[in-house]
Amino acid sequence: MSVTLKAIKREDHARSTTRNLRESGQVPAVVYGKDKETKSIAVNSIELVKTVRDEGRNAIISLDIDSGNSVDVMLHDYQMDDIKDELLHADFYIVNMGEAMDVDVSIRLDGDAPGVKDGGIMQQALYEAKLRVKPNAIPEEIVLDVSNMTMGDIIIVADLPKSSEYEILEDDDTTVATILAPRTDDDVEGIENENAEPELVGEVQKDKNEE
Incomplete structure (x- = not known):
């Protein structure tokens, strides 16, 4: 059973637009798959985190792109801002439900x-x-x-x-x-005996010569 996650198409890839998306709570993402056209989208950050937390990282997600065009995907990869602990980007892979x-x-x-x-x-x-x-x-x-x-x-x-x-x-x-x-x-x-430094033969011989 899959869970539904709403997404919007992303046409403008300018840095300012991407920054505005993140500030509004959206995560820039891409959707791709075997013999499938790669699409740029954005999803709600909180909803994505909640979905993965509740359903697991291998969850099948029905990605509803602009209310009408749904595809079955899995979260394949993501990027985090370690300092802010925020999602920066997500990759979704289109799966074939009948193929292992x-x-x-x-x-x-x-x-x-x-x-x-x-x-x-x-x-x-x-x-x-x-x-x-x-x-x-x-x-x-x-x-x-x-x-x-x-x-x-x-x-x-x-x-x-x-x-x-x-x-x-x-x-x-x-x-x-x-x-x-x-x-x-x-x-x-x-273990302590194994880690002990071995006695140097040369040093021992030197000490004997000095006596």
Whole structure:
């Protein structure tokens, strides 16, 4: 299910016009896609941020351009003003609802692992997985149950939940999460010894000659 976002055509690309757009709460943007003509538009900044926050970054957006010409898009990229924390520009990619595409989907660990209760440290090595999936079947996230993980256990991509609606493109052997044993005093001491500067043979010989 897609959400609707209203947009207006943008004909004038002068800096003054672009600045006025931003000051009025609009974000300059472009819409493009495979074998599609690139169009310059503007959308309401607050509405765009709210849509992405509520629906997720992989949300399918029905972009209503000047009330009548709607296209299904995804937010492909955006630029931010880090100082003002404001949107400067957005790129929308036109999607084919019947054609699979490659997207990155977040991986969330769920459950209380016995290994953590025993003092182990949960380490997540992979936070996103690339999927090949049709736009209307993109999952909001992949939930990985870790409630059976004990100390030293490793979960790899091959262990992620399977679905007939998508294909996971990551290597099966890629580590997703593991529970590490806590470091002991001996481990810390060993690391300190490894980092100690080696004694220089030349310096030792020099000291002996000086005696």
